Amino acid sequence: MRQMIRTYIALAALVIAAPLSAQEQSDAGFSSDAILALKGLQLLDDRVNTIGYRLIAANAAFCEPKIAQTGLMLHDIDQYPDQALARFALGIDGRVAVNAVAPDSPAERAGLLVRDTILAINGQKIEDIALDDPALAKQPPEYRRIAAVNDQLDKALARGDVTLDILRGGEQRQLTVESRPACPSRFQISVSEDRSASANGEIVSISSAMAEYFLDDAEFAAVIAHELAHNLLQHRDRLDAQDVNRGFFGQFGKSAGRIKDTEIEADRLSVWLMANAGYDPDAAVRFWTRYGKEHGKGILSASTHYRWKKRVELFVEEIAKMAAMEPVDGKYPPPLLAGSD
Incomplete structure (x- = not known):
């Protein structure tokens, strides 16, 4: 873990301007190094999501088959070994949350923001999505829920626009995400x-x-x-x-x-x-x-x-x-x- 933290400190310190969470680490009981490591990782997630979505959206006309893509990257609290640290550093309030939103994507146009908690997809609650699908067996246990949620979202988008119930700042909202075809990946x-x-x-x-x-x-x-x-x-x-x-x-x-x-x-x-x-x-x-x-x-x-x-x-x-x-x-x-x- 310490080696991973060192990998991100310099990058995060340069890009994230004195985050309050890092300044308040003594009160929360987390080291600033650990906080900056997770924030640095989220920064890289945002970059790869932004660049990747731009590539698949711009080349959609030439890809066969196509799938609906939102430009949304989700993450699950179970992915993180120290869940309390992840909640504090990344602002994850619920179970599955928005990790990155690509510019000029259906997710951005729908108004989704980083830290939004995903509560339901077309009315199906996240906690009700089955994790016993044999296709999920190859996934490590900590990644099975996010894999199942992504699969459920893909299936819903294949049928058309999708309604997401989200939680933001303690307030529940409904947002509609457009089903827009792009290259798969x-x-x-x-x-x-x-x-x-x-x-x-x-x-x-x-x-x-x-x-x-x-x-x-x-x-x-x-x-x-x-x-x-x-x-x-x-x-x-x-x-x-x-x-x-x-x-x-x-x-x-x-x-x-x-x-x-x-x-x-x-x-x-x-x-x-x-x-x-x-x-x-x-x-x-x-x-x-x-x-x-x-x-x-x-x-x-x-x-x-x-x-x-x-x-x-x-x-x-x-x-x-x-x-x-x-x-x-x-x-x-x-x-x-x-x-x-």
Whole structure:
């Protein structure tokens, strides 16, 4: 826990201007380091949610299938080992609350705010949502409720606009959230001192250490877009169908070649996703050049990935293709996405 706290102190101290909760830590019995750690994590959650939603919303026309997305990130008090600390630092009054709201999203337009407690979805109380679904068995116990709530919200949005009962400042309200289609994927920060990013077909995960390495949101978007591309191109399903070994033996033979093919596709698609969302695609060149020079070993030298110089060449090639095109309604139809046909 102490190492995780150190990871966030500098970032949180720079961005959160002298939060009263940190100043009052002696009265509440919590250390300022622990408070700032959670606030720093929430800040990273907000960034990944904002950038991720911008990417999936801007590229909605090219994604098949689409799902309704709100730009809302929820969290559950059970996720936090020290629940009293989380309630104090993050203002969680109930069980499930709003953790982040993406700008220009249905959640923002509905008037949802960070710290709002979610009481019910279309009249179904949060505490009545079943947690015994076999699909939840793979989730750690502390994440089963939030997974079930997100699933219930997705199902409700698939049928149309959704009414949420919320609690804010002791007052209960009802807000209606528009069902708006976007590309599928969720986004999250995983607490880790390793610089890493991954995609499992449904969720894009960026490690806290990697998130702190980015110089700006465009670099952040470059890595999120790469992982999002894996999900949109259904690479996990494709590799599973090919019986690809993702473990140690995946670094050799046919498995390595097939994984490398997906990495090349994700690199190529990523800059198109960035450009359509208004992020400078040259940020991918800048980021991977800097990262490659500083950390050119490890996964960057694995047989499943191009070396960083070759990756940068791919980005440059794709950016040149876009430069030679006339955008359609301000967007560049990505060649690799079925919806661009």
